[in-house]
Amino acid sequence: MSTAETGITFPWQLPLLLIVLVLLVYLYGIWTFSTWSRLGIPGPRPSAFVGNLGDFQSKGFLASFEEWRKTYGKTYGIYFTRQPVLVTTDPAILKEVMVKQFHNFTDRHFITAELTQDCFRSNLFLSGGDTWRRYRLAMAPSFTSGKLKAVMTYITNCCQTLTSVLEQNAKAEDIVDLKDLYQRFTMDVIAGTALGLETKMLTDKRPEQQQMLSAMNEVFASTVADSLPVRLVGIFPALAAPLRWSGFVAIPPNAASFFKTLLDSLIRQRDIHPTDSHRRVDFLQQLLDLRVRPGQHVCDVTEEPFGKKPTKLLTQQEVVSQCFNIALAGFETTASALRFLTYHLAIHQDVQDKVLAEIQQVIGKEEISYEHLAELKYLDCVILETLRMYPSTPLIGRRAAATATVNGVTIPAGASVFIPIYAATHDPTNYPEPHLFKPERFETVHQSILSLLPFGLGPRQCIGMRLALLEIKMAVAHVLPRIKFAPCDLTPANINFTNRLLLLPTVPICVSAKLRT
Numbered sequence: 001m002s003t004a005e006t007g008i009t010f011p012w013q014l015p016l017l018l019i020v021l022v023l024l025v026y027l028y029g030i031w032t033f034s035t036w037s038r039l040g041i042p043g044p045r046p047s048a049f050v051g052n053l054g055d056f057q058s059k060g061f062l063a064s065f066e067e068w069r070k071t072y073g074k075t076y077g078i079y080f081t082r083q084p085v086l087v088t089t090d091p092a093i094l095k096e097v098m099v100k101q102f103h104n105f106t107d108r109h110f111i112t113a114e115l116t117q118d119c120f121r122s123n124l125f126l127s128g129g130d131t132w133r134r135y136r137l138a139m140a141p142s143f144t145s146g147k148l149k150a151v152m153t154y155i156t157n158c159c160q161t162l163t164s165v166l167e168q169n170a171k172a173e174d175i176v177d178l179k180d181l182y183q184r185f186t187m188d189v190i191a192g193t194a195l196g197l198e199t200k201m202l203t204d205k206r207p208e209q210q211q212m213l214s215a216m217n218e219v220f221a222s223t224v225a226d227s228l229p230v231r232l233v234g235i236f237p238a239l240a241a242p243l244r245w246s247g248f249v250a251i252p253p254n255a256a257s258f259f260k261t262l263l264d265s266l267i268r269q270r271d272i273h274p275t276d277s278h279r280r281v282d283f284l285q286q287l288l289d290l291r292v293r294p295g296q297h298v299c300d301v302t303e304e305p306f307g308k309k310p311t312k313l314l315t316q317q318e319v320v321s322q323c324f325n326i327a328l329a330g331f332e333t334t335a336s337a338l339r340f341l342t343y344h345l346a347i348h349q350d351v352q353d354k355v356l357a358e359i360q361q362v363i364g365k366e367e368i369s370y371e372h373l374a375e376l377k378y379l380d381c382v383i384l385e386t387l388r389m390y391p392s393t394p395l396i397g398r399r400a401a402a403t404a405t406v407n408g409v410t411i412p413a414g415a416s417v418f419i420p421i422y423a424a425t426h427d428p429t430n431y432p433e434p435h436l437f438k439p440e441r442f443e444t445v446h447q448s449i450l451s452l453l454p455f456g457l458g459p460r461q462c463i464g465m466r467l468a469l470l471e472i473k474m475a476v477a478h479v480l481p482r483i484k485f486a487p488c489d490l491t492p493a494n495i496n497f498t499n500r501l502l503l504l505p506t507v508p509i510c511v512s513a514k515l516r517t
Protein backbone atom coordinates (compact mmCIF):
# COMPACT_ATOMS: atom_id res chain seq x y z
CA MET A 1 0.00 0.00 0.00
CA SER A 2 1.44 3.40 -0.99
CA THR A 3 1.41 6.48 1.23
CA ALA A 4 -0.95 8.06 -1.36
CA GLU A 5 -3.41 5.17 -0.85
CA THR A 6 -3.32 5.47 2.97
CA GLY A 7 -3.63 9.24 2.78
CA ILE A 8 -0.41 9.67 4.86
CA THR A 9 2.07 11.97 3.16
CA PHE A 10 5.76 11.46 3.73
CA PRO A 11 7.39 14.92 3.60
CA TRP A 12 10.59 14.93 1.52
CA GLN A 13 12.17 17.23 4.11
CA LEU A 14 12.19 14.47 6.77
CA PRO A 15 15.32 12.60 5.56
CA LEU A 16 17.07 15.93 5.17
CA LEU A 17 16.10 16.91 8.71
CA LEU A 18 17.38 13.58 9.97
CA ILE A 19 20.69 14.05 8.18
CA VAL A 20 21.09 17.54 9.64
CA LEU A 21 20.18 16.25 13.10
CA VAL A 22 22.72 13.38 12.92
CA LEU A 23 25.33 15.85 11.68
CA LEU A 24 24.61 18.24 14.55
CA VAL A 25 24.80 15.46 17.12
CA TYR A 26 28.07 14.29 15.57
CA LEU A 27 29.47 17.84 15.62
CA TYR A 28 28.47 18.05 19.29
CA GLY A 29 30.41 14.80 19.87
CA ILE A 30 33.64 16.18 18.40
CA TRP A 31 33.21 19.93 19.05
CA THR A 32 35.76 20.19 21.87
CA PHE A 33 38.43 18.01 20.24
CA SER A 34 40.51 20.83 18.84
CA THR A 35 41.16 22.34 22.29
CA TRP A 36 44.62 20.88 22.87
CA SER A 37 45.87 20.96 19.30
CA ARG A 38 45.00 24.70 19.12
CA LEU A 39 47.09 25.25 22.26
CA GLY A 40 49.99 23.19 20.90
CA ILE A 41 49.64 20.49 23.55
CA PRO A 42 50.29 16.93 22.30
CA GLY A 43 48.08 13.97 23.09
CA PRO A 44 46.40 10.81 21.77
CA ARG A 45 43.73 11.07 19.07
CA PRO A 46 40.18 11.04 20.50
CA SER A 47 37.13 9.21 19.10
CA ALA A 48 33.78 10.96 18.63
CA PHE A 49 31.75 11.25 21.85
CA VAL A 50 33.92 8.97 23.99
CA GLY A 51 37.20 10.86 23.55
CA ASN A 52 40.02 8.65 24.86
CA LEU A 53 37.84 6.41 27.01
CA GLY A 54 38.35 3.59 24.50
CA ASP A 55 42.03 3.38 25.54
CA PHE A 56 41.08 3.20 29.22
CA GLN A 57 38.63 0.44 28.39
CA SER A 58 41.01 -1.63 26.26
CA LYS A 59 44.37 -1.07 28.00
CA GLY A 60 43.33 -0.08 31.51
CA PHE A 61 43.73 3.24 33.34
CA LEU A 62 47.20 2.62 34.76
CA ALA A 63 48.66 1.22 31.51
CA SER A 64 47.16 4.06 29.40
CA PHE A 65 48.72 6.79 31.57
CA GLU A 66 52.04 4.93 31.57
CA GLU A 67 52.01 4.57 27.77
CA TRP A 68 51.02 8.22 27.18
CA ARG A 69 53.73 9.46 29.56
CA LYS A 70 56.31 7.51 27.56
CA THR A 71 54.95 8.91 24.26
CA TYR A 72 54.08 12.52 25.14
CA GLY A 73 56.11 13.28 28.27
CA LYS A 74 54.93 14.62 31.62
CA THR A 75 52.17 16.91 30.25
CA TYR A 76 49.66 16.13 27.49
CA GLY A 77 45.99 16.60 26.61
CA ILE A 78 43.26 13.95 26.46
CA TYR A 79 39.44 13.97 26.29
CA PHE A 80 37.38 12.27 28.97
CA THR A 81 34.29 11.81 26.80
CA ARG A 82 33.98 15.40 25.39
CA GLN A 83 35.72 17.02 28.34
CA PRO A 84 39.22 18.40 27.60
CA VAL A 85 41.60 17.18 30.29
CA LEU A 86 45.21 18.21 30.78
CA VAL A 87 47.11 15.28 32.25
CA THR A 88 50.27 16.18 34.11
CA THR A 89 52.86 14.70 36.43
CA ASP A 90 55.13 17.75 36.18
CA PRO A 91 55.88 18.84 39.79
CA ALA A 92 55.98 22.55 38.78
CA ILE A 93 52.49 22.41 37.20
CA LEU A 94 51.14 20.31 40.08
CA LYS A 95 52.29 22.92 42.55
CA GLU A 96 50.64 25.72 40.55
CA VAL A 97 47.31 23.90 40.12
CA MET A 98 46.99 22.40 43.58
CA VAL A 99 48.64 25.06 45.72
CA LYS A 100 49.46 28.45 44.18
CA GLN A 101 46.42 28.81 41.89
CA PHE A 102 44.15 26.65 44.02
CA HIS A 103 41.45 29.38 44.06
CA ASN A 104 40.94 28.65 40.35
CA PHE A 105 41.15 24.85 40.68
CA THR A 106 39.08 24.26 43.81
CA ASP A 107 36.50 21.91 42.31
CA ARG A 108 36.96 18.27 41.49
CA HIS A 109 36.31 16.71 38.11
CA PHE A 110 33.23 14.62 38.87
CA ILE A 111 30.39 12.94 37.15
CA THR A 112 29.14 10.57 39.85
CA ALA A 113 28.35 13.47 42.24
CA GLU A 114 25.28 14.11 40.10
CA LEU A 115 24.18 10.53 40.60
CA THR A 116 24.73 10.44 44.35
CA GLN A 117 21.59 10.35 46.52
CA ASP A 118 20.64 13.70 48.09
CA CYS A 119 21.34 12.55 51.65
CA PHE A 120 24.98 11.73 50.84
CA ARG A 121 25.81 14.40 48.27
CA SER A 122 26.46 17.39 50.54
CA ASN A 123 29.94 16.47 51.72
CA LEU A 124 33.53 17.63 51.64
CA PHE A 125 34.67 15.24 48.93
CA LEU A 126 31.91 15.94 46.41
CA SER A 127 31.34 19.66 47.00
CA GLY A 128 32.99 22.66 45.35
CA GLY A 129 33.49 26.42 45.65
CA ASP A 130 32.24 28.28 48.73
CA THR A 131 30.28 25.27 49.98
CA TRP A 132 33.50 23.22 50.03
CA ARG A 133 35.19 26.08 51.98
CA ARG A 134 32.40 26.06 54.57
CA TYR A 135 32.67 22.28 54.99
CA ARG A 136 36.46 22.32 55.21
CA LEU A 137 36.39 25.07 57.84
CA ALA A 138 33.83 23.11 59.85
CA MET A 139 35.77 19.83 59.67
CA ALA A 140 39.41 20.90 59.92
CA PRO A 141 39.37 21.32 63.75
CA SER A 142 38.49 17.62 64.11
CA PHE A 143 41.88 16.62 62.66
CA THR A 144 44.31 18.76 64.68
CA SER A 145 47.10 17.02 66.63
CA GLY A 146 45.20 17.80 69.87
CA LYS A 147 42.12 15.94 68.58
CA LEU A 148 44.25 13.07 67.31
CA LYS A 149 45.91 12.70 70.72
CA ALA A 150 42.44 12.57 72.26
CA VAL A 151 41.48 9.52 70.17
CA MET A 152 44.80 7.69 70.72
CA THR A 153 43.46 5.66 73.64
CA TYR A 154 40.70 4.31 71.46
CA ILE A 155 43.11 3.49 68.59
CA THR A 156 45.47 1.83 71.10
CA ASN A 157 42.64 -0.53 72.15
CA CYS A 158 42.01 -1.42 68.49
CA CYS A 159 45.76 -2.06 67.96
CA GLN A 160 45.87 -4.34 70.99
CA THR A 161 42.91 -6.32 69.65
CA LEU A 162 44.60 -6.50 66.22
CA THR A 163 47.75 -7.90 67.86
CA SER A 164 45.84 -10.53 69.82
CA VAL A 165 43.89 -11.61 66.70
CA LEU A 166 47.23 -12.07 64.88
CA GLU A 167 48.63 -14.00 67.86
CA GLN A 168 45.68 -16.38 67.65
CA ASN A 169 46.26 -16.73 63.88
CA ALA A 170 49.93 -17.49 64.54
CA LYS A 171 49.15 -20.13 67.20
CA ALA A 172 46.62 -21.79 64.90
CA GLU A 173 49.07 -21.47 61.96
CA ASP A 174 46.27 -19.80 59.96
CA ILE A 175 46.99 -18.02 56.70
CA VAL A 176 46.18 -14.31 57.17
CA ASP A 177 44.04 -12.63 54.50
CA LEU A 178 45.30 -9.06 54.82
CA LYS A 179 42.29 -7.45 53.16
CA ASP A 180 39.83 -8.93 55.62
CA LEU A 181 42.08 -8.33 58.64
CA TYR A 182 42.81 -4.66 57.96
CA GLN A 183 39.31 -3.80 56.76
CA ARG A 184 38.04 -5.00 60.14
CA PHE A 185 40.72 -3.03 61.95
CA THR A 186 40.18 0.24 60.06
CA MET A 187 36.40 -0.14 60.37
CA ASP A 188 36.75 -0.45 64.15
CA VAL A 189 39.02 2.61 64.25
CA ILE A 190 36.93 4.87 62.01
CA ALA A 191 33.58 3.84 63.52
CA GLY A 192 34.93 4.58 67.00
CA THR A 193 36.81 7.80 66.27
CA ALA A 194 34.24 9.26 63.85
CA LEU A 195 30.93 7.98 65.16
CA GLY A 196 31.63 6.86 68.73
CA LEU A 197 30.52 3.35 67.73
CA GLU A 198 32.24 0.21 69.03
CA THR A 199 31.85 -2.10 66.05
CA LYS A 200 34.14 -4.96 67.28
CA MET A 201 34.62 -6.16 63.69
CA LEU A 202 37.92 -7.82 64.60
CA THR A 203 36.46 -10.08 67.26
CA ASP A 204 32.69 -10.39 66.85
CA LYS A 205 31.99 -12.14 63.58
CA ARG A 206 28.25 -12.73 64.10
CA PRO A 207 26.30 -11.87 60.90
CA GLU A 208 24.30 -9.04 62.54
CA GLN A 209 27.60 -7.46 63.56
CA GLN A 210 28.93 -7.59 60.01
CA GLN A 211 26.29 -5.38 58.37
CA MET A 212 28.43 -2.25 58.38
CA LEU A 213 31.39 -4.04 56.78
CA SER A 214 29.14 -5.61 54.15
CA ALA A 215 27.46 -2.25 53.39
CA MET A 216 30.87 -0.56 53.03
CA ASN A 217 32.14 -3.29 50.72
CA GLU A 218 28.96 -3.00 48.67
CA VAL A 219 29.72 0.70 48.13
CA PHE A 220 33.28 -0.07 47.04
CA ALA A 221 32.18 -2.94 44.80
CA SER A 222 29.75 -0.65 42.95
CA THR A 223 30.81 -0.22 39.35
CA VAL A 224 28.51 2.75 38.71
CA ALA A 225 31.46 5.14 38.28
CA ASP A 226 32.79 2.96 35.43
CA SER A 227 29.41 2.18 33.86
CA LEU A 228 27.93 3.12 30.49
CA PRO A 229 25.25 5.47 31.92
CA VAL A 230 27.96 7.48 33.70
CA ARG A 231 29.86 7.76 30.43
CA LEU A 232 26.61 8.94 28.82
CA VAL A 233 26.22 11.61 31.51
CA GLY A 234 29.77 12.70 30.65
CA ILE A 235 28.65 13.19 27.04
CA PHE A 236 25.16 14.58 27.76
CA PRO A 237 25.22 16.11 31.29
CA ALA A 238 21.45 16.77 31.13
CA LEU A 239 20.89 13.00 31.46
CA ALA A 240 22.09 12.99 35.10
CA ALA A 241 18.81 14.09 36.68
CA PRO A 242 16.51 11.68 34.78
CA LEU A 243 18.93 8.83 35.46
CA ARG A 244 18.93 9.58 39.19
CA TRP A 245 15.14 9.84 39.27
CA SER A 246 14.88 6.48 37.53
CA GLY A 247 16.88 4.90 40.36
CA PHE A 248 20.35 4.82 38.79
CA VAL A 249 22.31 6.02 41.80
CA ALA A 250 25.98 6.04 42.82
CA ILE A 251 25.53 4.51 46.30
CA PRO A 252 23.87 1.07 46.18
CA PRO A 253 20.35 1.56 47.67
CA ASN A 254 20.70 -1.13 50.39
CA ALA A 255 23.98 0.32 51.65
CA ALA A 256 22.58 3.87 51.45
CA SER A 257 19.54 2.96 53.51
CA PHE A 258 21.71 1.10 56.07
CA PHE A 259 23.95 4.14 56.64
CA LYS A 260 21.10 6.65 56.60
CA THR A 261 19.19 4.67 59.26
CA LEU A 262 22.34 4.20 61.36
CA LEU A 263 23.39 7.86 61.28
CA ASP A 264 19.88 9.20 61.87
CA SER A 265 19.49 6.93 64.89
CA LEU A 266 22.90 7.92 66.33
CA ILE A 267 21.94 11.60 66.02
CA ARG A 268 18.50 10.95 67.56
CA GLN A 269 20.10 9.23 70.57
CA ARG A 270 22.41 12.18 71.11
CA ASP A 271 19.53 14.63 70.83
CA ILE A 272 17.60 12.64 73.45
CA HIS A 273 20.60 12.46 75.84
CA PRO A 274 22.42 15.78 75.24
CA THR A 275 24.29 15.59 78.58
CA ASP A 276 26.30 12.52 77.44
CA SER A 277 27.43 14.51 74.41
CA HIS A 278 29.70 16.77 76.50
CA ARG A 279 32.00 13.83 77.20
CA ARG A 280 32.30 12.76 73.57
CA VAL A 281 35.39 13.56 71.51
CA ASP A 282 34.23 11.90 68.31
CA PHE A 283 33.86 13.57 64.98
CA LEU A 284 30.06 13.23 64.85
CA GLN A 285 29.74 15.22 68.08
CA GLN A 286 32.04 17.97 66.82
CA LEU A 287 29.90 18.37 63.71
CA LEU A 288 26.66 18.21 65.69
CA ASP A 289 27.95 21.10 67.78
CA LEU A 290 28.04 23.12 64.53
CA ARG A 291 24.48 22.21 63.57
CA VAL A 292 22.27 25.14 62.65
CA ARG A 293 19.88 26.13 65.48
CA PRO A 294 16.33 27.42 65.13
CA GLY A 295 16.44 31.02 63.93
CA GLN A 296 19.92 30.57 62.39
CA HIS A 297 20.48 30.46 58.67
CA VAL A 298 23.07 28.36 56.82
CA CYS A 299 25.01 30.31 54.23
CA ASP A 300 28.41 29.69 52.63
CA VAL A 301 29.89 33.17 53.08
CA THR A 302 29.23 36.38 55.00
CA GLU A 303 30.12 39.87 53.77
CA GLU A 304 32.75 41.33 56.12
CA PRO A 305 34.28 44.84 55.93
CA PHE A 306 37.38 43.33 54.27
CA GLY A 307 35.61 40.92 51.90
CA LYS A 308 33.83 37.58 52.06
CA LYS A 309 34.36 35.20 54.97
CA PRO A 310 33.32 31.51 54.90
CA THR A 311 30.90 30.41 57.63
CA LYS A 312 30.83 26.98 59.28
CA LEU A 313 27.28 26.09 60.25
CA LEU A 314 25.91 22.76 58.97
CA THR A 315 22.42 21.38 58.40
CA GLN A 316 21.56 17.95 59.84
CA GLN A 317 21.64 16.45 56.34
CA GLU A 318 25.13 17.87 55.84
CA VAL A 319 26.27 16.32 59.14
CA VAL A 320 24.93 12.92 58.01
CA SER A 321 26.60 13.29 54.63
CA GLN A 322 29.99 14.31 56.11
CA CYS A 323 29.96 11.35 58.52
CA PHE A 324 29.19 8.93 55.72
CA ASN A 325 32.00 10.50 53.67
CA ILE A 326 34.51 10.20 56.51
CA ALA A 327 33.58 6.60 57.27
CA LEU A 328 33.95 5.72 53.59
CA ALA A 329 37.15 7.70 52.96
CA GLY A 330 38.82 6.51 56.16
CA PHE A 331 38.15 2.82 55.72
CA GLU A 332 39.46 1.13 52.56
CA THR A 333 42.24 3.69 51.90
CA THR A 334 43.98 2.99 55.20
CA ALA A 335 43.22 -0.75 55.06
CA SER A 336 44.80 -0.85 51.61
CA ALA A 337 47.97 0.95 52.81
CA LEU A 338 48.35 -1.50 55.73
CA ARG A 339 47.73 -4.46 53.42
CA PHE A 340 50.51 -3.48 50.97
CA LEU A 341 52.87 -2.45 53.75
CA THR A 342 52.52 -5.83 55.52
CA TYR A 343 52.94 -7.63 52.20
CA HIS A 344 56.28 -5.90 51.67
CA LEU A 345 57.40 -6.50 55.27
CA ALA A 346 56.70 -10.20 54.68
CA ILE A 347 58.69 -10.42 51.45
CA HIS A 348 61.49 -8.05 52.54
CA GLN A 349 62.66 -9.51 55.84
CA ASP A 350 65.56 -7.03 56.00
CA VAL A 351 63.09 -4.11 56.00
CA GLN A 352 60.95 -5.83 58.63
CA ASP A 353 64.00 -6.37 60.86
CA LYS A 354 65.03 -2.73 60.48
CA VAL A 355 61.54 -1.43 61.38
CA LEU A 356 61.43 -3.74 64.41
CA ALA A 357 64.89 -2.62 65.55
CA GLU A 358 63.78 1.01 65.36
CA ILE A 359 60.58 0.31 67.34
CA GLN A 360 62.59 -1.53 70.03
CA GLN A 361 65.14 1.26 70.22
CA VAL A 362 62.64 4.17 70.35
CA ILE A 363 59.82 2.59 72.39
CA GLY A 364 61.35 -0.43 74.12
CA LYS A 365 58.98 -1.64 76.86
CA GLU A 366 57.27 1.75 77.34
CA GLU A 367 53.67 2.51 76.47
CA ILE A 368 53.47 3.86 72.89
CA SER A 369 52.98 7.64 72.83
CA TYR A 370 52.40 10.29 70.16
CA GLU A 371 55.99 11.51 70.74
CA HIS A 372 57.43 8.00 70.24
CA LEU A 373 55.63 7.71 66.92
CA ALA A 374 57.16 10.97 65.69
CA GLU A 375 60.62 9.44 66.24
CA LEU A 376 60.01 6.37 64.04
CA LYS A 377 61.75 7.88 61.01
CA TYR A 378 62.53 4.67 59.16
CA LEU A 379 58.92 3.53 59.55
CA ASP A 380 57.92 6.88 57.97
CA CYS A 381 60.05 5.97 54.95
CA VAL A 382 58.45 2.51 54.73
CA ILE A 383 54.97 4.05 54.81
CA LEU A 384 55.82 6.67 52.18
CA GLU A 385 57.35 4.03 49.93
CA THR A 386 54.24 1.85 50.32
CA LEU A 387 51.95 4.77 49.44
CA ARG A 388 54.21 5.72 46.53
CA MET A 389 53.92 2.23 45.06
CA TYR A 390 50.24 1.80 45.95
CA PRO A 391 48.38 5.13 46.09
CA SER A 392 44.85 3.97 46.95
CA THR A 393 43.38 6.85 44.92
CA PRO A 394 45.47 6.65 41.72
CA LEU A 395 43.92 9.74 40.09
CA ILE A 396 42.90 13.24 41.22
CA GLY A 397 40.91 15.62 39.00
CA ARG A 398 40.44 19.39 39.25
CA ARG A 399 38.35 21.74 37.09
CA ALA A 400 39.52 25.20 35.97
CA ALA A 401 36.97 27.87 36.90
CA ALA A 402 38.61 30.44 34.60
CA THR A 403 41.24 30.24 31.88
CA ALA A 404 44.67 30.09 33.52
CA THR A 405 48.29 29.84 32.49
CA VAL A 406 50.35 27.48 34.59
CA ASN A 407 54.04 27.18 34.00
CA GLY A 408 53.55 28.35 30.41
CA VAL A 409 50.64 25.95 29.70
CA THR A 410 47.18 27.45 29.00
CA ILE A 411 44.25 25.65 30.61
CA PRO A 412 40.90 26.90 29.24
CA ALA A 413 37.97 27.64 31.57
CA GLY A 414 35.90 24.50 32.19
CA ALA A 415 38.74 22.12 31.22
CA SER A 416 39.99 19.64 33.82
CA VAL A 417 43.43 18.76 35.07
CA PHE A 418 44.12 15.11 35.90
CA ILE A 419 46.97 14.20 38.19
CA PRO A 420 47.57 10.48 37.65
CA ILE A 421 49.20 9.88 41.03
CA TYR A 422 50.21 6.32 40.20
CA ALA A 423 51.93 7.46 36.99
CA ALA A 424 53.69 10.33 38.84
CA THR A 425 55.01 8.04 41.56
CA HIS A 426 56.10 5.43 38.99
CA ASP A 427 57.87 7.88 36.68
CA PRO A 428 61.58 6.86 36.67
CA THR A 429 62.62 10.50 36.35
CA ASN A 430 60.90 11.17 39.71
CA TYR A 431 61.79 7.85 41.35
CA PRO A 432 64.53 5.67 39.77
CA GLU A 433 63.59 1.95 39.54
CA PRO A 434 59.99 2.81 40.45
CA HIS A 435 58.77 -0.81 40.55
CA LEU A 436 61.21 -1.72 43.34
CA PHE A 437 60.26 -1.34 47.01
CA LYS A 438 63.09 0.80 48.41
CA PRO A 439 62.09 2.74 51.58
CA GLU A 440 65.61 4.18 51.78
CA ARG A 441 64.84 6.51 48.86
CA PHE A 442 62.72 8.64 51.24
CA GLU A 443 65.67 9.18 53.57
CA THR A 444 66.89 11.67 50.95
CA VAL A 445 63.80 12.84 48.99
CA HIS A 446 61.46 13.28 51.96
CA GLN A 447 60.97 16.97 51.21
CA SER A 448 59.97 16.43 47.58
CA ILE A 449 56.59 17.89 46.59
CA LEU A 450 55.67 14.43 45.31
CA SER A 451 56.42 12.58 48.55
CA LEU A 452 52.91 13.03 49.99
CA LEU A 453 51.14 13.12 46.62
CA PRO A 454 49.16 9.93 47.45
CA PHE A 455 47.20 12.20 49.82
CA GLY A 456 46.85 15.00 47.24
CA LEU A 457 48.36 18.44 47.68
CA GLY A 458 47.48 21.94 48.89
CA PRO A 459 44.33 23.19 50.66
CA ARG A 460 42.29 20.24 49.39
CA GLN A 461 44.81 17.61 50.50
CA CYS A 462 43.31 14.60 52.31
CA ILE A 463 41.84 15.91 55.56
CA GLY A 464 42.36 12.51 57.21
CA MET A 465 46.05 12.21 56.29
CA ARG A 466 47.40 12.62 59.81
CA LEU A 467 44.82 10.24 61.25
CA ALA A 468 45.70 7.66 58.58
CA LEU A 469 49.45 7.98 59.23
CA LEU A 470 48.89 7.77 62.98
CA GLU A 471 46.73 4.68 62.61
CA ILE A 472 49.22 2.91 60.33
CA LYS A 473 52.19 3.72 62.59
CA MET A 474 50.36 2.64 65.72
CA ALA A 475 49.29 -0.64 64.13
CA VAL A 476 52.86 -1.49 63.04
CA ALA A 477 54.40 -0.37 66.35
CA HIS A 478 51.99 -2.60 68.32
CA VAL A 479 52.04 -5.66 66.08
CA LEU A 480 55.66 -6.03 64.99
CA PRO A 481 57.28 -6.68 68.42
CA ARG A 482 54.88 -9.67 68.83
CA ILE A 483 54.43 -10.95 65.27
CA LYS A 484 56.80 -11.81 62.44
CA PHE A 485 55.22 -11.70 58.99
CA ALA A 486 56.49 -14.15 56.36
CA PRO A 487 55.46 -15.15 52.85
CA CYS A 488 53.31 -18.29 52.44
CA ASP A 489 52.11 -20.36 49.46
CA LEU A 490 49.30 -17.84 48.86
CA THR A 491 51.54 -14.76 48.85
CA PRO A 492 51.54 -13.40 45.26
CA ALA A 493 54.95 -12.76 43.69
CA ASN A 494 53.60 -9.72 41.83
CA ILE A 495 50.47 -7.64 42.28
CA ASN A 496 48.19 -6.76 39.37
CA PHE A 497 45.23 -4.39 39.63
CA THR A 498 41.66 -4.36 38.36
CA ASN A 499 40.73 -1.71 35.79
CA ARG A 500 38.92 0.50 38.30
CA LEU A 501 39.62 4.04 39.45
CA LEU A 502 40.61 2.55 42.82
CA LEU A 503 43.79 0.54 43.26
CA LEU A 504 42.29 -2.92 43.87
CA PRO A 505 44.51 -6.03 43.53
CA THR A 506 43.16 -8.83 41.32
CA VAL A 507 44.09 -11.59 43.81
CA PRO A 508 43.86 -11.85 47.61
CA ILE A 509 47.06 -10.93 49.43
CA CYS A 510 47.83 -13.46 52.14
CA VAL A 511 50.84 -13.95 54.42
CA SER A 512 51.68 -16.09 57.41
CA ALA A 513 52.06 -14.73 60.93
CA LYS A 514 54.51 -16.25 63.42
CA LEU A 515 54.89 -15.51 67.13
CA ARG A 516 58.17 -13.83 68.04
CA THR A 517 59.96 -15.63 70.83
Ligand code: HEM
Nearest residue numbers: 124125329330333334337393454455456457460462464468
Ligand atom coordinates in the same frame (compact mmCIF):
# COMPACT_ATOMS: atom_id res chain seq x y z
C1 HEM B 1 46.24 5.94 53.53
C2 HEM B 1 45.08 6.51 53.68
C3 HEM B 1 44.50 7.59 52.80
C4 HEM B 1 44.83 7.98 51.53
C5 HEM B 1 45.94 7.42 50.64
C6 HEM B 1 43.95 9.07 51.16
C7 HEM B 1 43.99 9.75 49.95
C8 HEM B 1 43.21 10.84 49.64
C9 HEM B 1 43.31 11.62 48.42
C10 HEM B 1 44.28 11.34 47.28
C11 HEM B 1 42.40 12.60 48.48
C12 HEM B 1 42.15 13.68 47.40
C13 HEM B 1 43.01 14.89 47.75
C14 HEM B 1 42.97 15.99 46.71
O1 HEM B 1 42.00 16.10 45.98
O2 HEM B 1 43.96 16.78 46.65
C15 HEM B 1 41.70 12.47 49.73
C16 HEM B 1 40.69 13.31 50.14
C17 HEM B 1 39.97 13.10 51.29
N1 HEM B 1 40.23 12.16 52.27
FE1 HEM B 1 41.69 10.80 52.29
N2 HEM B 1 43.09 9.30 52.20
C18 HEM B 1 43.39 8.43 53.22
C19 HEM B 1 42.79 8.36 54.45
C20 HEM B 1 41.73 9.13 54.86
C21 HEM B 1 41.10 9.07 56.16
C22 HEM B 1 41.56 8.18 57.31
C23 HEM B 1 40.06 9.97 56.14
C24 HEM B 1 39.08 10.33 57.21
C25 HEM B 1 39.20 10.11 58.45
C26 HEM B 1 40.05 10.59 54.83
C27 HEM B 1 39.16 11.55 54.41
C28 HEM B 1 39.26 12.27 53.24
C29 HEM B 1 38.33 13.34 52.86
C30 HEM B 1 37.11 13.79 53.66
C31 HEM B 1 38.79 13.87 51.66
C32 HEM B 1 38.20 15.04 50.86
C33 HEM B 1 39.00 16.31 51.21
C34 HEM B 1 38.52 17.55 50.48
O3 HEM B 1 37.99 17.43 49.39
O4 HEM B 1 38.70 18.65 51.04
N3 HEM B 1 41.08 10.07 54.08
N4 HEM B 1 42.23 11.39 50.43
